[in-house]
Amino acid sequence: MKRKIRVLIVEDSLVVRELLKHIIGSDARFEILAAVDSAEKCLELLETTSPDVISLDIRLPGMNGLDATLQIMAKRPTPIVVVAAQVDDDELNIAMNALRAGALSVVEKPVGVTNVAFEAMAGKLCTQLAIMSQVKVVRQGIDRGLRFGSVEVPQAPNFRPGSYSMVGLCASTGGPQALVQVLCGLGDGYPLPILLVQHITSSFLEGFVSWLSGATPFQVHIGQEDELPLPGHIYVAPVDRHLALIHGRLAIQDGPAVSGQKPSGTVLFRSLARELGRQGIGVVLTGMGNDGADGLAEMRQAGGYTVGEDASTCVVFGMPSAAFKLGAVREMLPLPAIAPRLRDLANVGGGV
CATH class of the missing domain: 3.40.50.2300 (Response regulator)
Known part of the structure; x- marks a missing residue:
């Protein structure tokens, strides 16, 4: 029993x-x-x-x-x-x-x-x-990322600095702490707009957005229909709606759940693949399940740059693992290396 x-x-x-x-x-x-x-x-x-x-x-x-x-x-x-x-x-x-x-x-x-x-x-x-109860947690604190120390960022395979126009992020379990580390690592003045799907209880979404805005150098908003994404801003998928990009503007969609999620990272990534092709960046962070994997695969097929968080730093290696198994990820990177890579891709000098 x-x-x-x-x-x-x-x-x-x-x-x-x-x-x-x-x-x-x-x-x-x-x-x-x-x-x-x-x-x-x-x-x-x-x-x-x-x-x-x-x-x-x-x-x-x-x-x-x-x-x-x-x-x-x-x-x-x-x-x-x-x-x-x-x-x-x-x-x-x-x-x-x-x-x-x-x-x-x-x-x-x-x-x-x-x-x-x-x-x-x-x-x-x-x-x-x-x-x-099934998650294997480790010793950590509010600055968990610091315990990994400095990380040498490997040479990026076949990337074109400065030719990317937008970043899509998807995270679930363990996402808030991972997002703070990545976004703070990007620093003030990061030149690309960021679209974000974070799986979180719907009643806490507005509080999450307000908290993220205070904890990072970015202005963070819940995405609005037909909004034009701007640098220095993060646009978060609304409650029970998918976030997508159509003709360079935000689209808020009421479609069915994908991979059991609404909003879904796959919906976001698919739209970036269609709209941006080689100019899109997609990142899947820690989380349970397989949301984002199919969409990230489409981004890679379209020539975009795709990144998954490495198992060594994930709270839950579900979503990045699913993307890796699909061949959707160009690079698997530990959490402290993701922000420097995104800075490299945006042609932001130096790392932080």
Whole structure:
């Protein structure tokens, strides 16, 4: 008989804690190891127990969810699913920084059992706990990329500095921390517009965009129909819509999910292949599943420059691995080498 997934619940509200115990305890996949009301008690328990996944509240008495994530990932790395109420900018900011510090996913705090949205929210929570419990996490902190040290960027095969016009990025699990490292590495004044698909719980998208704008040198927006992409700006796919490029302008599309995702990196990359050909750059970062692989393959076939994050730095090597197996990736690079390569391609001197 398959062993149940052991869950540690950290939630200060007694009402919500009992609700989480009900939701998780009702799912036959899980065993509740403990339910505690503070990060300090969580850290104490981790000295003697080994949960497979932690359900972590953000706003806690004493140590908050971000500080708890930093402590857990530095001392006893364990998959963390952040459970947050979208109540204010401060809580969203803490949640996004927890993702940057090593938490794997953020989901909405479930509402009461009588609410019409209860079943969907409870199902989403349990699905995320089950999936993330399988991720092999490593010791890290909010500046995870620094632990890799300096990386020698290899000579790029057959690239044409300065002949590229736009970058497409796709990321999923582990994406926020990877994106911050890549985008900060590009530096202020990077000359190419960037279109981004990040798989994230829809209710946190606006908070993610605001946080990314503050954490990187770029102006970050949710993409708008017919918008002209400009250098120094990042355009993020809207909630439940695909982002594409048509005739040099953004197109917001309501098509079916691709590779189980909406928005989908494959939809974005396919449009860049059609529109830009040899002038497009596509990058697939850490994430579960295979989104982006088919579209990246089309970009490479069209002559664009395609990059996948190497397994050595991925939180989850699913999406880059799928692209590599398809022959869609011209270069597999560790995370610290991706920004220097993108600077090379844009003919930006020096690296950072």
